[in-house]
Amino acid sequence: MSARAMMETARNSAQALREAGLPARLVELHELVHRLRDRQEEVVERIMADTGKTRTDALVSEVLGTLDCLHWLVSKGPRYLEDEKASTPLALLGKKSRIWYEPLGVVLVITPWNYPFHISLTGVATALLAGNSVILKPSEHTPLKGLLEELLDGLPLLASSVQVAYGEGDLAEALIDAGPDKIVFTGSAPTGKKILRQAAEQFIPVELELGGKDAMIVFEDVDLKRTVAGALWGAMTNSGQSCTSVERLYVHRSIHDDFVARLRQEMDRLVLGSGDDGNADLGAMTTSFQYDIVQRHLDDAREKGATLHGGQGHESERMITPALVTGVTSEMALMKEETFGPVVPVVPFDDEEEVIRQANSLPFGLSASVWSRDLRRAERVARALGVGAVSINNVMLTEGNPALPFGGVGESGYGRTKGVEGLRAMCRSKAVLIDKQSGTIEANWYPYTREKYRLFTDLIRGLFSGGLSAWVRFARAGLKLESHSQKPRDGQ
Ligand code: NAD
DSSP states (O other): HHHHHHHHHHHHHHHHHHOOHHHHHHHHHHHHHHHHHTTTHHHHHHHHHHHOOOOOIIIIIIIIIHHHHHHHHHHHHHGHHHHHHHOOOGGGGGGGGEEEEEEEEEEEEOOOSSSTHHHHHHHHHHHTTTOOOOOOOTTTOOOOOTHHHHHHHHHHHHHEEEEESSSSSHHHHHHHHHHEEEEEEEEEOOOOOOHHHHHHHOOOOEEEEOOOEEEEEEOSSSHHHHHHHHHHHHHHGGOOOTTSEEEEEEEEEHHHHHHHHHHHHHHOOOOOOOOOOOSBOOOOSSSHHHHHHHHHHEEEEEEETTEEOOOOOOGGGTEEEEEEEEEEESSSHHHHOOOOOSSEEEEOOOHHHHHHHHHSSSSSEEEEEEEOOOOHHHHHHHHHSSSSSSEESSSSSSSGTTSBBOSGGGEESSSSSSSHHHTTTTEEEEEEEEEOOOOOOOOOSSOOOOHHHHHHHHHHHHHHSSSSHHHHHHHHHHHHHHHTSSOTTOOO
């Protein structure tokens, strides 16, 4: 089917979905949660086959993460879609104010290859709950062909409201040309820029979830065992192919050498394997181009004088042994570009100000983590970081809570997915003001007269001065204005 035909189908189903109402959508979304729970092992197999992830990465980050998000959506989401009362100012006494959250229409969800199930399904379900029909354009490298359709099969409302567009970037471009009401994009910064340019031509709003170069900051007072284990997992999970993985590890100089020695020891214990039965820690690189990028970063660091531990490549299996890099400088690609692989560069620091400056020195700002027993210091540093999310004494954990908004700053994108903000991003808020039918003319309507001008001046003073006398002044001016509003212009 052509992109235009898909858009037309989506427009028709959007209308039906909207008319069906939230309760009907919820029934089917609940059923989707149950299906995913019951078919988790089959889904894990499909994810492993497309990505080369370990079984545990596929189960925990993809299936459990998705179930968590879907569960939040069906249990907490509906209250944020209800009509809301808003306050009405004194000057508009007697009127009612409301906010209605309405569907946008058709949402185009474009997703990457690193968490092809979690990111796709969460985006699709959020859009559906809010009442939109969806076209999903998954990554051509990890299409999970037919899986979403199978999960939705027999759920008439959702199945008819979701279409999966299998293809490459040019298909996504054609779909944007066909004019969706919103684009939710997760992927690289260069593609994000292209999408923004194209969307601008049609004023299509875009949520942009792009790459990162996340910092982990470790102060001298941490528990070394826990923090080393956190650094290891944060850098290596999903073989480092996570937008929020630890890509720069800053460790206080007083514990740096001990920390590095322990990290190295723990790293050497990691088990590599893909197609495993649950006992491998690191899987394959999902694509050969990402394998090449990681090798390029390691070669560049080596050439510029860094010390490498690990990092051996096995090209035919797209496997890279975990790498720890010391002696790095800001000139190395490893310290300024997204590596997206099982590599952790470690940098010593001496004080808080210096490490904040270093962490904030790149155009990216997705997430970060700060580790210290001194929670006041950790919070102070967390507030100073130019990122969209910070975990304190944990790593990548903001993503683990679907109630929290997710998104970056700077070249990591803008807009938020997940949480209330993510759900409302799939809605169009409509402001509503309700007044009674009566013969009254509003004071600010025509005719404008000198007397009304004087009374408005009085009303403003009364309204914004505070105190009892001001309140009386406001009430008097208000009453007079009301009676004057019925009168014709002076001299008529
Ligand atoms: P990518 O930008 O190459 O591709 C992402 C998607 O965009 C794919 O579906 C692709 O087909 C599509 N696409 C390609 N060209 C397009 C075009 N011209 N117009 C519209 N769509 C087009 O990214 P990737 O390599 O698949 O994913 C890795 C990147 O995603 C990394 O930078 C990673 O950090 C980022 N990422 C970000 C988040 C986040 O939430 N911030 C999460 C996961 C991944």
